[in-house]
Amino acid sequence: MSLDQPKTVDDEAIIRMAERVETAQRYAVPIRKLTEDYPDLTIADAYRVQTALRRNLEKKGERVIGWKAGLTSKPKMAQMGVSTPGVGFLTDAMERPANSKITVSDMIHPRVEAEIAFVTNKELSGKVTKEEVLAATDYVQPALEVIDSRFTGFKFDLESVLADNSSSARFVPGGRMIRPDALDLRTVGVVLEHNGEIAQIGAGAEVLGHPAEAIAMLVGVLHDMGEVLPAGSFVMAGAITAAVAVKPGDSITARFYEMGSITVTFTE
Ligand code: OOG
Ligand code: MG
Numbered sequence: 095m096s097l098d099q100p101k102t103v104d105d106e107a108i109i110r111m112a113e114r115v116e117t118a119q120r121y122a123v124p125i126r127k128l129t130e131d132y133p134d135l136t137i138a139d140a141y142r143v144q145t146a147l148r149r150n151l152e153k154k155g156e157r158v159i160g161w162k163a164g165l166t167s168k169p170k171m172a173q174m175g176v177s178t179p180g181v182g183f184l185t186d187a188m189e190r191p192a193n194s195k196i197t198v199s200d201m202i203h204p205r206v207e208a209e210i211a212f213v214t215n216k217e218l219s220g221k222v223t224k225e226e227v228l229a230a231t232d233y234v235q236p237a238l239e240v241i242d243s244r245f246t247g248f249k250f251d252l253e254s255v256l257a258d259n260s261s262s263a264r265f266v267p268g269g270r271m272i273r274p275d276a277l278d279l280r281t282v283g284v285v286l287e288h289n290g291e292i293a294q295i296g297a298g299a300e301v302l303g304h305p306a307e308a309i310a311m312l313v314g315v316l317h318d319m320g321e322v323l324p325a326g327s328f329v330m331a332g333a334i335t336a337a338v339a340v341k342p343g344d345s346i347t348a349r350f351y352e353m354g355s356i357t358v359t360f361t362e
Contacts, residue, residue: 097141097318102134112146115258118244122202127245127254135253141319143257148183156185159328161316162209162239163308164260166332167300170207173336176252179308181315182260184328190240192268195361201242201263204340204360207333208284208348210298210305211237211267212274214329218313219322224306227313228274230325231306236269236284236350237330238358241337265330269354279305283351284334289344294335305331 103111111128118125128143129135148158165171166179190196198204215232242263243250255261280299285292302308308331313323323329340346342362349355 097138097315099136099138101139101142102136103132103139107132108139108142108146111143111257112150115143115147115244116150118202122200124202124246125244127250128257129251129254135257137253137256140253140256144182144259145319147259151185156187158183159186159189160184161312161323161327162260162262162265162330163312163332166302166308166311167296167334169296169300169336170333174250176250176255178252179302179311179332180252180256180260181312182262184262184265184330188262188264190264190266190358192266192356192358194266195359196240196264197362198340198342198360199362201240202244203248204240204242204263205248205337206286206340206346207239207241207337208286208294208335208350209237209239209330209333210279210282210301211235212306212309212329212331213271214323214327215325217322217325220313220317222310222313224304224310227306227309231274233271234274234279235267235271236348236353236356238266238268238346238348238356239330239333240264240266266356266358267328268356269350272353274306277352281351282353285349286335286338287347287349288338288340293338296334298334300334301331308332
């Protein structure tokens with residue numbers, strides 16, 4: 095992941111792009127991919143847009159409580175046609191409790207993912223190994239993520255999706271909180287059920303070989319952005335399987351081996 099590419103757009107254009115993404119998010123109205131208007135947008139530029147969006151939301155009172163890695167598994171890369179992982183930020187306003195009803199009318203075309211989340215108890219910065227991630231992990235737990243691309247047709251390229259905060263929309267921590275050394279996270283299986291039918295099946299090793307590798311990747315990207323991962327962060331490692339589209343009336347349950355399960359339902 096290299097963020098030392100040349101900047102192709104000035105700060106004003108970055109701010110305009112961040113506003114476009116924020117407006118699409120607020121009114122749940124899709125927009126064109128940013129690269130249609132800024133074809134030379136680099137990954138570094140895309141993270142500048144994401145940072146501008148983060149600052150705007152913070153100014154409006156949202157609190158960044160953690161981060162997410164995305165596009166870290168082959169099933170996700172194949173589903174989206176993007177083969178490089180990325181990161182996004184999570185705010186308190188995106189969090190929903192397990193067993194809750196999640197509204198969909200304030201999203202464009204939501205999809206659900208089953209993930210393993212890490213809660214840290216030490217700051218992580220720079221280039222770290224998966225062992226260092228595990229040593230800085232207080233506990234791991236299951237999470238559902240509801241992603242919602244702000245782009246028409248849920249179609250994007252790497253630059254556009256990173257600028258769109260990696261499609262972050264809602265997240266639902268749940269299941270059991272367990273010590274990271276109590277289980278081999280590579281062999282934790284997950285069964286994702288959609289309206290009671292099995293929709294996706296996978297195991298933790300889909301995520302860059304080990305979910306902690308995704309957190310190490312994320313810390314490296316944060317470093318390139320001039321940020322660290324503070325102690326007490328909630329960090330999702332990325333979807334283990336392909337994402338499942340949901341509509342009002344649907345229910346989703348993710349059952350994790352030894353880590354419990356999470357159910358949510360969706361309403362208009
Ligand atoms: C990008 C976000 C992917 C994950 O867990 O892989 C993601 C997208 O697919 O819209 O959150
Ligand atoms: Mg995700």
